[in-house]
Amino acid sequence: MYAKELSPEQLLKVIFDYTAKIASASNLKSVLVHMANMGKEMIRADRCAVWLIDEPNQQLYTTVAHGVDELRIPYGSGIVGTSIISGQPIIIKDAYNDDRHNTNTDLQTGYHTKSIITVPFTNNDGHIIGAYQAINKLTEIDYFTSQDLEYLSLAASYAGKSLESVMLHEEIIATQREIISTMGEVGEIRxxxxxxxxxxxxxxxxxxxxxxxxxxxxxxxxxxxxxxxxxxxxxxxxxxxxxxxxxxxxxxxxxxxxxxxxxxxxxxxxxxxxxxxxxxxxxxxxxxxxxxxxxxxxxxxxxxxxxxxxxxxxxxxxxxxxxxxxxxxxxxxxxxxxxxxxxxxxxxxxxxxxxxxxxxxxxxxxxxxxx
Known part of the structure; x- marks a missing residue:
């Protein structure tokens, strides 16, 4: 049975529910989970992933992709890599007819990708820090549309700013931990x-x-x-x-x-x-x-x-x-x-x-x- 598109009232409820959850989340993992769930529900996708950039290793990775554990791909590869480098969203009706699709991901997960929508998101300075990617439309029209792009772009605009805030907070906590561990070692060395x-x-x-x-x-x-x-x-x-x-x-x-x-x-x-x-x-x-x-x-x-x-x-x-x-x-x-x-x-x-x-x-x- 096919899923139905959200009504405007339902869409607003999803947005309000998830923005509240994201705002109250205490760690990066929670924010990423809420982001993925929000995108999935807003555009009636089977799966949604939130990809981030690992600059030191020149990779893209997601720790939140429905149905799988962490995935990593070379920076710039696949549809998500193309979208992040170009800064432009991408909609594909049939992934296996598109040379940009990284079939290795499907091989890793055992999942068959058909339709894809990818939307990059930015931080407060306008720098791209990752991308939303939704897979396989669940409605009777089994591909993503310009309306889905509008909805997912709205989610990406909000989520990117929230994500940066949480990442900064976690960086501060990580710095505190490093200082504390180093100070603790000083006492032991003596x-x-x-x-x-x-x-x-x-x-x-x-x-x-x-x-x-x-x-x-x-x-x-x-x-x-x-x-x-x-x-x-x-x-x-x-x-x-x-x-x-x-x-x-x-x-x-x-x-x-x-x-x-x-x-x-x-x-x-x-x-x-x-x-x-x-x-x-x-x-x-x-x-x-x-x-x-x-x-x-x-x-x-x-x-x-x-x-x-x-x-x-x-x-x-x-x-x-x-x-x-x-x-x-x-x-x-x-x-x-x-x-x-x-x-x-x-x-x-x-x-x-x-x-x-x-x-x-x-x-x-x-x-x-x-x-």
Whole structure:
């Protein structure tokens, strides 16, 4: 049964619904999904893809194409490449009678392309940053028309501007992550550890957070912030930080101060990322039974981010060689976690640890220190 063209009222509803969704989307993936769905519904297409330009690799790619995963093609190839280079929309009634059609995409997906409409879109400066491409008209007239071009051009005009805004936001977040990771590595380098320690703790924390039931957004926030857990070590003297023998009580108190120092460095920020890093820096040495430091918090008084990082940090600390100890075998680490359940660690998180242990071991192997 053929689909019917949208009435003007239905078209307006689709536009209003999707512009609201796009405006409230928090990440690039969500924006691209809404863009593809909006285009598909507006012109009654079977599939819709949103193509973006990967300038460093001279490719075009789409992570959102109905029915398939990511696709990549050489920049300038295919109908979408031709449209982006020329800056002009393209409508084709029968793709296999057009030399510009890249049949490799159909071979990759097992899908038969017939009719195509492609419309490039620009950012606020008027530079082309990608293109809409809809495939196979679902109405009785089985090809795209000038009216479809008008509708899809309208969607492209709005979506291109929104897409640039989200891409800029994600670039800022990526920059923050890079800075945080680098700063975290500074603390580890001073204590003769490698940058892989903070990377592993970040990845362990992410897996445990998801296993515990935190949202993807919360788990990602923790993964990004956790490299700063030991940033306070930058203020600890080398003579104490790298002492191979047993610390005196006075030296141990100095070591413990890195939690407060880290928190003080970070907690004044208005950025959620740095506020989260402050929590992790201050609380990752607190213990479930209240015997930890610096504040002697217990149970759920300890923020879940602090509790998760404690598990991740101890797992990595025991797994790795340090100046003062060899690496522990896995069975010895697991025995310690069992013994410290309800004392050092949140019992529920230890259940998650054992459940997710295969994933943690994959991460440990992937990010192994190179001597």
């Amino acid at each position: 204590s003769k550890e490698t940058g892989n320690h903070v990377r592993r703790v970040a990845e362990y924390s992410y897996v445990i957070a998801l296993g515990y039931g935190l949202s993807e957004e919360e788990a990602e926030l923790l993964r990004t912030a956790s490299p700063m857990h030991d940033i306070g070590k930058v203020a600890i003297p080398d003579s104490i930080l790298n002492k191979p023998g047993k610390l005196t009580e006075e030296e141990y108190e100095v070591i413990k101060s890195h939690t407060k120092i880290g928190s003080q460095l970070l907690r004044g920020s208005k950025r959620e990322l740095l506020r989260t890093a402050a929590i992790v820096a201050e609380q990752h040495h607190e213990k479930w039974d209240g015997t930890g430091y610096p504040a002697g918090l217990s149970g759920e008084q300890i923020h879940i981010f602090g509790r998760i990082t404690a598990v991740a940090d101890v797992f990595d600390a025991l797994s790795a060689k340090r100046v003062y100890k060899p690496d522990w075998p896995l069975d010895k680490i697991n025995n310690l976690f069992r013994e410290e359940t309800g004392r050092h660690f949140d019992p529920q998180l230890i259940e998650v640890y054992f459940r997710e242990l295969p994933k943690l071991l994959v991460i440990r192997e992937r990010l192994v220190d190179v001597e």
